[in-house]
Amino acid sequence: MLSGGSGTRLWPLSTPDVPKQFQPLIAERSLFGLTMERLGGFPDLEPAVVVTGERHTGLVVAEVESAPIETGVILVEPIGRNTAPAVLCAALVADPEDVLVILPSDHLIRDVDEFRRGLATAVDLAERGGIVTFGIEPTRPETGFGYIELGPRQGPAHRVARFKEKPTVEEATKLFEDGRHVWNSGIFVGRADQIIDEAEELCPSLLEGARSAIPDTRETIVRLTGEFTSIEAISFDHAIMEKTALALVVPLDVGWSDVGSYRSLLEVSERDASGNHLSGNVTHSNVTNSYVVASSRPLVVAGLDGVVVVETPDAVLVVPIDRAQEVKDLQARIDGE
DSSP: OEEOOOOGGGTTTSOSSSOGGGSOSSSSSOHHHHHHHHHTTOTTOOOEEEEEEGGGHHHHHHHHHTOSSOEEEEEEESSOOOHHHHHHHHHHHSOTTOEEEEOBTTOEESOHHHHHHHHHHHHHHHHTTOEEEEEEOOSSOOSSSOEEEEEEEETTEEEEEEEEOSOOHHHHHHHHHHSSEEEEEEEEEEEHHHHHHHHHHHOHHHHHHHHHHSOSOOOSEEEOOGGGGGSOOOOHIIIIITTOTTEEEEEEOSOEEOOOSHHHHHHHSOOOTTSOEEESSEEEEEEESOEEEESSSOEEEEEEESEEEEEOSSOEEEEEGGGGGGHHHHHHHHHHO
């Protein structure tokens, strides 16, 4: 379970102290809790390894205490270094023959049964030596996601032909129309020893840094040492998946969302007949296709289409939903002040 993100694209609902994975944005449970629930009942499940930051350790502890699955280790990063160091540390503390299901803790999956079927397929492929990712069947041209080009079929999966970074609008339209590209889910499945072997070959200094950062302790909460701060900040995609010959992709259609922007949050939230999600003490007139939340006081909106209006005790955000990707930069400017 990767839980180090700060969810700045959903500010001010998501804050550095309580980021989106710990917020009940979609249901009564948090996204973190829903992620753990998806694994409930999965056969032969070992206790989970959670990787998080010092700032969020207490939130993780509270979540895992009420989770339907057991947590074995919480690895605490002194500083975020992207997903590759986090995955390698998790692989190093796992049993070598364990199949790791590497999950971001802030994603939403609607069709849990289909996800579990796809996961069983991926685990089987991993047990036979593959390092597997899920490719989400695209529903529209999307510039906010990375893409995977499907290579030759290999059983229930495809070889990965290539990974592609977030495209332009024109590129996204072509990728959507050609039928050979899927969204990169950021979910990976592979045996711990296989991941370590590939890292030994493809990024040995990264692996050595991860090894040196793991203290010799049997505690449930393991604080990675200061050596972790000198590790290269790089994603698992770039460090391993784009280089390994073992990469496989299983196409999946499960109602997936990374809940990475207010547009995607509106898409997965309950909406009224006018396409609005309204929450809290909201009075509205002639409002359509908008995400409107009042957290602490009355909010009055009128004559709006396609707008985000979020009121919290700390801040108020008003932005066209088509420009909601700018929220991250705006939040960074506030922190800079």
